[in-house]
Structures are given as structure tokens and as C-alpha cells.
Amino acid sequence: MSQGRRRAMGAVPLLVTVVSLVAGCTDAPPPHLVAPDPTTSAPSTSTPAQPMPIEVVVGVDELEGGFNPHTLADLSPTSSALAGLMLPSVFRPGPEGALQLDTNLMESAEVVPDAEKFTVRYRIKRQASWSDGAPIAAEDFVYLWEQLRSQPGVADPAGYRMIEDVASRQGGKTVDVTFSKPFAGWQALFNNLLPAHLLRAAPRGWATVLxxxxxxxxxxxxIRQIDLDRGEIILERNDRYWGPPAQSDRIVLRAVDKARQVEALRSGDSHLALFSADAGTVQSLRDLGDQVQLMTVPRPATMELLLRQDSRALADVKVRRAVLAGLDRPALIQAGTGGGPGDQLQAHAQVLAPSEHGYTPTEPAGTLPKRPDPAQVERLLTEAGYQRSGTTWIRDGRPLNLVIAAPFEHEGYISIAEAAAQQLRDQGIQATVVTPTGDQLFRDMLATDPHSAESGSSGTVDMAVAPRPAGGDPAATMASSYGCPGVDGDSEQPLPYNAAGFCDxxxxxTIDAALSGRTPFQQASANVESALWRDAIALPLYQQAQVLALSKDARGVQAGNGFAGPFSTAAEWLGTPAENDGY
Structure with missing residues (x-):
């Protein structure tokens, strides 16, 4: 019950007391009591019944902690969903997938024609504000730039590292962003802005603040309530939102296992579900017939297995090729997807994801065997100086022993790592799986300088299961995933390395020319991909994907443009009255 309703009901006894006092102070005879006429209705003194809130219940995968959409550690369906519901972006995908200015947030965003250096001017709508009343302004642009250009483990830093300055104008509602050189993909920047006024001085750092x-x-x-132990997040309409109000009062994200996802749709307990279904669950959803409508929703991430050049064990390209020859790629894909929709989006390129515009397989014919090839493993390891001793490969008295890392928050990543380790052990290559936190893996273990004193130490890993972001500017994605990091222009300190530890x-x-637009992306990426396949840097597996299942009670739900996802349309969702108005 709302505070307003409590106050209204609390006023009734006071009114009765006042009337009684007035009656006691008059000489008039008491009023004649008349029995009420049953044919007439007396005025009601009770509070009118309030309509139940309209809610949409969404079944989702396990709700992971960590909601920063800009970090590799938090790159998950949960963070994507919440970001789409609550974080403003300058540009968003349009109907054909091309980026379009979000006119709810922005007045304009355009290149300044006569500027001395490449400059983009952003004009933010004056009424745009955070839910605590603070304006969305230049400081939010500055904060995101400062973090994404210098923090380790961020998803797409290349474009932000080209920015020289972010200047505030007109009370923070006009922002001038100056680049060191022209950047053709500038429209992909400043998505999912964060409230700088609340985060900049937060006691915890960037890695854990969200x-x-x-x-x-x-x-x-x-957000109204987050209960990860219970597996539920409740969101309510933001009354301070200046754009069109949401059609429903609240959205409930509810995490249950796959079997109960199907049952909740069958019983009507869920309006829709968006989750990583395996082949058996997909069939169970199809068995519901016309009760649900099914769609595949590709996610902006390609799963890959990284082979670190800085690893002592994998410094020799022949050893890396031997490792790839010992892997069963289809089995790794099965371990990660369970035969679900990601299995239909197998990846055979090093930069673009299978569902991205312009994707074509770049894997040279015969580069990787379709199944493990023990003869090729033996030939390559022998050429690299190893000898087989029983069930182990040894060089200089040391066994070939690989450490494969996967973030412990993600079950699918760990399944791939364990499958790869077993496949390598079958070839006589010792392998151990470690499961650090996502922050430890992407911020500390994979982002260090491969040429530093820590390279090859016990703190590093040889291989890692990791996501490669997709959906941004392709040249920036290529630079973020495989480009040399450079140095911070202010401090002259080296910037963090990419997750692959690769720098050529x-x-x-060539990468820089693609960023500035001097060389077409297709031409530049052909050269880069050729080198990546030759040097055995990464093994692409598949693009992440989810199943969207809609019941007939869910209205206004769309798959979303580009990689925006269904939650980008949540303001238009119309659910049904909730069973209760409590939380």
C-alpha cells in the first residue's frame, strides 16, 4: 500500500472526532435516527480499491552478479538486459541494424565541420535526467571515456583511446569530443552511459562498483529490488523518465532452471522467457505448439579459445598449432551450446560474428582438422623439440602442461574449458582448468603486458575461454581484440593489453588505417585475419544466442533491432494485472 493511501485512511478517525466535538457544543436536539432505505446506497467512506499493477514476468537464465555492460567479466545476458532498460545511449540500432540517433536522449550528434581536429558535438536534451534528479550531462561522457580508455578488461576500448579531450559546454548539455585522428566509427561510442555523479566517488573501484x-x-x-539468492530482479516504471512512459508498471526477471522455464510458460506464470536453451529444451518449447512463439536472438559475443603467445609453454607457434590439432572443435561447441541455437551460429572468422553484416568465413581451408589429428600433433610437437615419454610430452626435462582458464561465474565457459583439457590429455598434453573470477581473469591475468617481468610466471595462463565482443564498429572491434595498446597520453603509462595478449x-x-577509414575494413581485416590464423592466436567457436519464447499474454514484445535485444523494446510491453501489489 502506498504512503498516500495510508495517510488518506488515517484521516478518517480525526474527522469523526471533530464532528463529535462540534455536536457536543450545541443546544440543538440530537438528530432523529432514521433507518437507511435499502433501495438507496449510502456514500462509501472506504478507500476505493486500487487497480493491481500491470506486470510482465520474464523467465531468464541464472542471474549473475556484476552488471557493468562495458567489461568482459560482466558481459552477460543479465547486464545486457538491465543496460537496455536503464542506461541511456547516444545511438541505438535502427530497423535495418544501422545506428540511429536516440532522439529521446539527444537533440543532435554531428561532426564539427571547421574544427582544427576531428571533433564531434553532442547536444543532450535539457530534460534528460537520472532517476535521482541529476541531469544526464557532459560529466557522464567524461567518466565513461576515462574508464574505457585505461581500465583493463573492458569490452571495446579502441575508439575511446582515440579521444584526446571531452569538453563541457552550456551547463553540461553540450559535449565536444576531440579525437587525435579521424574515427569513422564514432557513432558506436557513448552507449550505456553511467551516472558519473554517483560512481566517480564510490568507495569501490570500477571493477566492482556495479x-x-x-x-x-x-x-x-x-531497479526496485535485486535478490540474486532468490533469483529475482524487480523493476518498476521510472517516473522521472522524460520520454514516453512505460506501458507496464513493472517487470519481473525470474531465474529458474530450463525445465521450469518451459512449465512456467505452459502454466502462464511467465509472459515470456529469454534464455540459453539446449536442444532438449528447444524441443520441449516446440511441444507447446501455438501456446508460444519462438525466436532465436543472437547475442553480441563470439565464444573463442585464446592461445597466449606470452605463455612459456605456447611461445612456439608449432606448439600452438599442435594444440589446435589436438582439439575436437565440434565437441567444444556442443559443450558450450548443448545443441541450442548457438550451434547454428558456428564461427569461422576472427573479427566479425556470424550474424553480423558483412560476415564471411575467413578460415583457410585445411588450417584446422575437423577432428583431433594425433599424427599432426606428434609431428608438430616433435618439430618443436618435444619427445613422447609414456603418456606425456617432455622438452628440456619439463612436461608440456597447459593451464586453461574460464571465469567461474559462467557455467558454459567452464564446460568448454573442461572439454578442451580432456581432449588435450587424450593427446598426451597435460592440462589443468582454473576458474578465477571474471575480474581476476580479464583485469589481472589476461591484461598484463606480455613483455613484462610477470610474463610466463605462475600468475599467467596458457589458454582462456573468453567472449569476443560484437556489434560495435568492426574496425574498433578488430583494434580492441588484436591491436597494440599504446600508452596513456596523460601519464605516458602503457595501456592494458587485449585478452589475447596479441600485438604485431x-x-x-593496417589496424590504425582501418580505424581512421583510410583503408576499407574488408581490406584491412583480410590482412589481420590471415596473420591470426597463421599464428594460431584464437580458435573461434560460436556466437552466443538465446531463445525468446513469447506467450499469448505478452503484447508489444519484439526481438529488438541489431544486437539491442528484446529488452530494448520493454517500454512497449504490456502485461497483465499482478496477483498482488507487494514486492
């Missing part, structure tokens, strides 16, 4: 959710919303919904000084001019 572990428990967002402290404010700049979208049509805001001979390729870097």
Missing part, C-alpha cells in the same frame, strides 16, 4: 546494480536509471524502468607491430599500421 556488482549490485545501478544506483540510478536513465531509462523507462528503475607490423600489422598495427
Amino acid at each position: 556488482d549490485d546494480g545501478y544506483p540510478a536509471s536513465g531509462g523507462p524502468f528503475a 607491430e607490423l600489422l598495427q599500421p
